[in-house]
Amino acid sequence: MARVMHWVTDGVNWPNRPFSRFVSACGLRWHVQEFPSLAVEHKESAPVILLIHGTGSSSHSWRDVAPLLAQHARVVVLDLPGHAFTSMPHATEQSLPSMARHVASLLSSLSIAPTIVVGHSAGAAVAARMVLDQAITPKALVSLNGALLGFSGLAGQFFSPIARLLATLPLVAKFFAWQSMDAATVERLIASTGSKLDAKGLQLYGQLVRHESHVDAALAMMAHWDLQPLQNDLHKITLPVWMVAAQHDLTVPAEQAAQVAKELQFPEVVMWPKLGHLAHEEDPALCVALIVDVLRKVGVSATASPQAAVV
Numbered sequence: 001m002a003r004v005m006h007w008v009t010d011g012v013n014w015p016n017r018p019f020s021r022f023v024s025a026c027g028l029r030w031h032v033q034e035f036p037s038l039a040v041e042h043k044e045s046a047p048v049i050l051l052i053h054g055t056g057s058s059s060h061s062w063r064d065v066a067p068l069l070a071q072h073a074r075v076v077v078l079d080l081p082g083h084a085f086t087s088m089p090h091a092t093e094q095s096l097p098s099m100a101r102h103v104a105s106l107l108s109s110l111s112i113a114p115t116i117v118v119g120h121s122a123g124a125a126v127a128a129r130m131v132l133d134q135a136i137t138p139k140a141l142v143s144l145n146g147a148l149l150g151f152s153g154l155a156g157q158f159f160s161p162i163a164r165l166l167a168t169l170p171l172v173a174k175f176f177a178w179q180s181m182d183a184a185t186v187e188r189l190i191a192s193t194g195s196k197l198d199a200k201g202l203q204l205y206g207q208l209v210r211h212e213s214h215v216d217a218a219l220a221m222m223a224h225w226d227l228q229p230l231q232n233d234l235h236k237i238t239l240p241v242w243m244v245a246a247q248h249d250l251t252v253p254a255e256q257a258a259q260v261a262k263e264l265q266f267p268e269v270v271m272w273p274k275l276g277h278l279a280h281e282e283d284p285a286l287c288v289a290l291i292v293d294v295l296r297k298v299g300v301s302a303t304a305s306p307q308a309a310v311v
Contacts, residue, residue: 004213005085007031014085015063015204016077022085026105031085033059033077035070047073047115047300049291050138052103054121054147055225056218058084060204061120064284072292076112078103080126082217084208094217095224097133100126104135115300118142118291120280121252122221125230128241132233139298142242142291145252145277148260149231194250194276201281234263242294244270244279251277 011017019033037046049069053061059077069075081102082088089102103126107114117138119127124146130136186206190197197205208214241264245257254271261267272279272286280287 003211005208005211007085010207010211011085015060016066019066020059023106023110025109026102028081028089028102028106029087030106031059031079032106032110033066033075035066035075035077037074038071047295048112049073049075050107050112050114050117050127051075051077052117052119052123052126053077053080053083054119054123055221056083056208056214057120057205058208058214060084060208061278061281063204063281065280065287068284068288069291072288073115073295076110076114078106080123080217080221082220083214088213088217088220091220092224094220096125096129096226096230098224099221100129100133100135104130104133107136114138116140116142116291116294116298118144119146120144121147121277122225124148125227128234128237129230131237131239132230138239139300140240140242140294141237142244142294143257143260144244144280144287145246145249146243146257146260147227147252148234149227149256190278192250193278194246194248195278195282196276197278197281201278231263234260235265238265240266240268240294240298242268242270242290244272244290246275246277246279247271247273248275249277249279 011020014020016033019035021032021034023030023032051062051066053059058079062077066075066077079086081094081099089098093102114136115138117127117136119125119141121144124143125148127141128148131138131141183206186202186209189209190202190205243257243261245254247254257269261269270290275282
């Protein structure tokens with residue numbers, strides 16, 4: 001069990017490693033992956049897709065989605081503060097507004113103005129908060145099993161007052177990381193989301209949760225997470241929002257998508273059958289096809305290279 005993740009050792013076989021780089025912004029050292037558009041023409045004017053992972057995950061979550069999307073657009077992926085290879089902010093800066101400010105600062109430093117932002121789970125909340133704070137002005141948001149009203153199941157238990165107290169105790173992250181040395185524990189954790197991942201997916205999540213710093217970041221994020229202000233502001237979002245739900249999601253119930261849609265001005269609800277909370281990892285081609293369709297519907301050209309084929 002290690003305290004932090006080191007790029008030299010832990011990043012040797014990291015998914016899409018050639019596209020990785022490290023950037024300093026807002027007092028943090030960020031791990032960012034950038035995939036240039038593979039379209040034959042007009043690479044400079046290609047649409048930009050920002051992918052934001054959820055609590056406890058990392059850039060690896062988009063390992064199969066990002067390369068496919070790059071056949072249609074420039075793609076930017078990041079590790080959220082404290083997660084995987086991005087450095088940890090002060091605990092008080094792990095709230096949703098602070099997280100949104102940090103990500104917005106990173107985008108500003110990179111001169112990136114995303115055309116579409118895709119957020120998974122808590123990543124959708126970060127994206128929505130940035131839009132509401134006018135930190136970014138995309139043409140659309142895509143919420144993949146978005147945690148905009150809170151969590152249920154195992155994740156929901158960690159958002160209880162008792163769990164918030166536990167997250168402040170110094171030995172809790174160490175205990176969770178130690179417990180996760182057992183592969184069966186990681187398998188149960190993923191199964192609790194309603195998703196079924198291949199061996200590589202399980203290995204990557206196992207690698208993350210065996211590092212105390214990553215677990216500490218996820219717990220700190222949960223401890224300072226308050227979605228009520230965001231829920232109160234959802235009606236102020238003036239751009240189209242795709243609310244994508246997965247039938248077997250045990251973390252964010254599928255019915256929440258329709259519930260959130262009632263608060264939005266321009267919602268579109270999509271239901272993916274037979275998939276769980278990590279649906280985009282289970283069926284990346286389905287995810288890419290949806291995002292490409294969103295590009296088309298908001299009037300953005302997504303020119304594919306000759307070899308591109310999205311099922």
